[in-house]
Amino acid sequence: MPGRHFLQIPGPANIPDRVTQAMSRPLMNHRGIAFKDLSLGLFPKLKKIFKTERGTVIIFPSSGTGAWESSLVNTLSPGDAVLAFSIGEFSAGYARCAKNNGFAVDLVELPWGSSVSEALVYEKLKADAGHKYKAVLTIHNETATGVATDIAAVREALNKAKHPALLLVDTISGLASIDFRFDAWGVDVATACSQKGLLMPAGLGILCASEKALKARESAKSPRHYFDWGPMMSRNAEGYFPYTPATTLLYGLDEATDLLLDEGLEHVFARHARMADGVRTAVRAWGFKVLAERPEVESNVITTVMLPPGVDSDALLVLSETEFDLSLGAGLGPLKGKAFRIGHLGHMNDLEVLATLAGVEMALSRLGAKISLGAGVAACQKRFLDHPMPKKN
Amino acid sequence: MPGRHFLQIPGPANIPDRVTQAMSRPLMNHRGIAFKDLSLGLFPKLKKIFKTERGTVIIFPSSGTGAWESSLVNTLSPGDAVLAFSIGEFSAGYARCAKNNGFAVDLVELPWGSSVSEALVYEKLKADAGHKYKAVLTIHNETATGVATDIAAVREALNKAKHPALLLVDTISGLASIDFRFDAWGVDVATACSQKGLLMPAGLGILCASEKALKARESAKSPRHYFDWGPMMSRNAEGYFPYTPATTLLYGLDEATDLLLDEGLEHVFARHARMADGVRTAVRAWGFKVLAERPEVESNVITTVMLPPGVDSDALLVLSETEFDLSLGAGLGPLKGKAFRIGHLGHMNDLEVLATLAGVEMALSRLGAKISLGAGVAACQKRFLDHPMPKKN
Amino acid sequence: MPGRHFLQIPGPANIPDRVTQAMSRPLMNHRGIAFKDLSLGLFPKLKKIFKTERGTVIIFPSSGTGAWESSLVNTLSPGDAVLAFSIGEFSAGYARCAKNNGFAVDLVELPWGSSVSEALVYEKLKADAGHKYKAVLTIHNETATGVATDIAAVREALNKAKHPALLLVDTISGLASIDFRFDAWGVDVATACSQKGLLMPAGLGILCASEKALKARESAKSPRHYFDWGPMMSRNAEGYFPYTPATTLLYGLDEATDLLLDEGLEHVFARHARMADGVRTAVRAWGFKVLAERPEVESNVITTVMLPPGVDSDALLVLSETEFDLSLGAGLGPLKGKAFRIGHLGHMNDLEVLATLAGVEMALSRLGAKISLGAGVAACQKRFLDHPMPKKN
């Protein structure tokens, strides 16, 4: 099909050319001298992106699901109880990962569209006087719903309840798109991956572990080998990996982290906030609802759009891909057929946001939805003009 | 700047990824055995694109200006008279190229926005009873104005006037975007280049010469070396070039011609017609004028948009590039500051057209033009929905 | 450093340009329609490469170590006994992976340079009348020593001993370089990865599982989530993956498997045999020893060269990398400093083999080794001339 594809799913996004080119560089020896410069340069940049000084960053050849598994098997022993909150498919998935790895998951299921409130966390932990929960699992940005949770408030709930559980946070679709503060928020293990805000294709699971998490690892008895932090940390210290790293992906990550830090994280966040604002303005102009329960928790990374009865979101996705070369995210779980998701993350500009909205409008119109062509585009244009991109320093 | 650039100038357009990749292949020996397959495969495909069986295709490492020069020095002798029509900067440029190469140019200057009519050509040739004109220079698609000339009609004028002059046609921005028929239209030399409908960056000047043109070359006394067809034809026959060819560009051209012929030329033309239609519909929705004197001569490759007084098109270009990552074409010559040009050629899809229009709207709005945001986008969306892309066979 | 690097480690090898280009293609939606074609096309090709009709191929975003882990946790229950043979670092690693995942490993340690004999396997299994061993772990090509084990013979030993244990085979550095026959050899789980004979960078762990292994999975109680075959198989059946796949690596694998199958597996094996023969001929011409205990078990993928006393192989690696842009493999474990490894796998030609040998000679000479410059090169040249590459069909 002629022209450029618009990959507006909730990650991965379109890869910046500089990152693609970096991944095309000839392979180097992952046990050689030159490799060391690559890896030793990479970790400090990732620490900046996690906003941590005390954390330890670990990179696995894996998807984000692998990062989840690693966060659990390194810190817990078989049968350990964990408290988890389901607010969408991915927070539920983290809990399922814990269950499948042999932990006793106490799962609090909330309606899709909710975020996890400080009050709820406090209540659950307060009730656990015996400290059976060894960890609290939560999600920074729920990719299935487009809801961001206030992790600082979750940490506050732990503190208030004086509960010693580890705080494990999935920031897979949050990191490097919306603000994340590993140290300031007292996170114990943050899980991320390459294919979201980090501007890369999938293939790398990335974690950040606190000193408390590292200490927990020493006594954690879960069987582990591939996702064990121990050999990683000792080999990483010298600039190497215990088994063959995905070198081309590390090349890309090196370039992508340069792009992000050169732009400046706060600018990256402001840019995402602006794109999200433009998209949500368009959704409202269409007369549709954003799923997130209230504006404060709307994600700046993805927007879940509720469709009126009679418009099938699965049909919308097929049509937008085949007729308009536009990939959107499906409504998942209870939202199947009823909602779709627009990814507005990564290296995108105003015109790409507007093209996406224009494509959604045409596909909706084609499906018979009552929609005024151009209405969302116009609303977003106005919003963008009224709120120009902040300048970089 | 994050995101993808929109290169909506009147050529070059965005390069398809497959073409970029082809140009990245390792160099081969241009005197080796493998090279022969590349070049011998290329010429027949270019002949299909020129719609010729009797023509000879020649490729130079040069821009389109080099193709002009080559069309002249191979067919004319110093001081020969040529008849040329100026309807914009590029038709005027072809004439200037002839003048600088030592030919006696009789230049008919028409207002920008005009096409060259059969009647006018007939009149000029009829008046040349002594057949002093050795060639008629004309342009298929004037890139400065967005006007297409009916070359079949021009040929008809030559026939009617029974004039033996060679018909030299610049189809630099026409070929492979709008229909061009070398044989059917009795063209003697067609000049083209890589960076327009052929989906490539600049660097190759491409010509097609008729048997009559080849015969003219035998007696043409203009000094020539670099752009001489003779050594090209004899070496090309064996699959080689008389001097080092631009191999990476030939790789790209090989891939690009595959893309075009796989899509089918008629589909390529229909796609361009549809994109142009969408853009012109938007321009009308904005309340602006397209420069072309009448709808029949509007180009399907580029559209020149006249701006209302008080809106400076040069300022528009600066703003669209710097704020919206959108490159547009300037108003040239008499249109400087008063008009701008939108390129809608090459490998583009609906969403890219709409993004371009959305960007133009925002930039115009920023400059204070009276424009209803989204109006052009909506008009184009409707047009696109009402006229879906024809299916490929 | 000017010029091309020679990456002659025991994998990954230099990536073919076509594969690099494939990995640079724009990302597609891994939940979209187009993706299905990619993945559904890939599995049948991998089955051809494993030489299986009855096996099920599964691909993880991971290194080969992940494939090991997956082979174990899907087929075994906590505490299960397995029989393993250590003949080098990687066979020992597979056993360690089993131990760390909570299985009772009975490890038979053989000298480095050995292969695993049918007799030994038979003896161990015969002694296990109670069938406590649930699996036998072995390695097709030991990357640390350059020794190939006769897997057909190992299977024969199981058969002869009438032992029901699963046969788990690491063919990480064997597959697609030397002959591997999943069906014919009765393998239950074969583990492989992208960065060896499959011509790719690291990032994909690849397994093939027999019906018996799939059946074992149903009762295997090991906790598993990331490396679980279940969700993979059900989603793969429709052309998708349960979590985000490493799409760019799948693009590359798609191209690489085309390259291999277009060349023909038997030709690939013959080419590797010839390269290995050339290298070993050179080693003998230098007067050095190949580690493998006897010629029949010498690997066609890598050669471990024993250095004479006084020549430090670690120094050799530093020197060859920094002065001659040549990466070689280190002597591992007991061979540290005493041996080095030459990788001769993947897309290599005669001149690259000879350049490698020339580089080794210069580096050895620089280190004061008694070596006649050019002697190994000459021996290899002669061998290559006497044994030209077999023609492809």
Added chain:
Amino acid sequence: MPGRHFLQIPGPANIPDRVTQAMSRPLMNHRGIAFKDLSLGLFPKLKKIFKTERGTVIIFPSSGTGAWESSLVNTLSPGDAVLAFSIGEFSAGYARCAKNNGFAVDLVELPWGSSVSEALVYEKLKADAGHKYKAVLTIHNETATGVATDIAAVREALNKAKHPALLLVDTISGLASIDFRFDAWGVDVATACSQKGLLMPAGLGILCASEKALKARESAKSPRHYFDWGPMMSRNAEGYFPYTPATTLLYGLDEATDLLLDEGLEHVFARHARMADGVRTAVRAWGFKVLAERPEVESNVITTVMLPPGVDSDALLVLSETEFDLSLGAGLGPLKGKAFRIGHLGHMNDLEVLATLAGVEMALSRLGAKISLGAGVAACQKRFLDHPMPKKN
């Protein structure tokens, strides 16, 4: 064919990956704001490479032959007499280019293998008391023979003869491989191109013109348009080009000039000298002759090797390409079938030189030449070890 091609022709050479990647960057608007930075950054770097402060650099989309033509039509008037020296196909070609462009060429033909001596130039110019010669055409490095001419000495001859002719020097295969000093040697027009020492594929003709040459242009009456310096200089001054530039090639040239200047020109020259020395040492070890008439004029860019009777160099080229993936240069003109050329220029390392020599040895052996396999390789290895690469500053 598996493995990497060895492109050891006398240019183009293998393109460095960084340059290939630069050429793959998305196109920018050649009339836009960002373009200016690219072009204004390029010219000063090229001036450093020409070693000029007073010269003006001009870049055409063309091959080197176009640069020849440009050097002539800008400085001469129709019928002007020029003195030229033929010492091989390319110096003869420059003269032929002058003849075809309408100048009166006085051609001194010397045996292939000769350089142009100061004495000869002096003699010819001294005899031209009436100063009919408006220009002296000479070649810095004759690509057909591998002979370098002492341009400083040629300038000295002009000075001594007090002859006002312009000194036009073809440094197409010399620039950026062997020392060239535009200012110090009093060159008036130097012609170069992208595909030799400048590390690029073909497609750009590059010239450097002295103030005297620019002054000559003002009165030079040759018809010219495409290759005219006037519009180039006026547009270049603002960072633009009069017609569409070959932007992707400019991207590459920008990167390639960075590579060269970062390495340091003197190091580049030393590296070429060392590679050439290694190759010539091998040729002598084979018992063959280098064509150049004496060691002082041997080129450090290419070596022409004379074959003994009975060994056909054309057969050698076919065999080396088809069997060993090695491209060599043919014997041209009188040397057809009797000699072949090895290119040793650009981004090459020791192992690539040795692989080339090893390939030549095998191909020669296959053709029945009396040659001791490995002999040339060994001689070159020894030479390389005895003369390690000088360190960069």
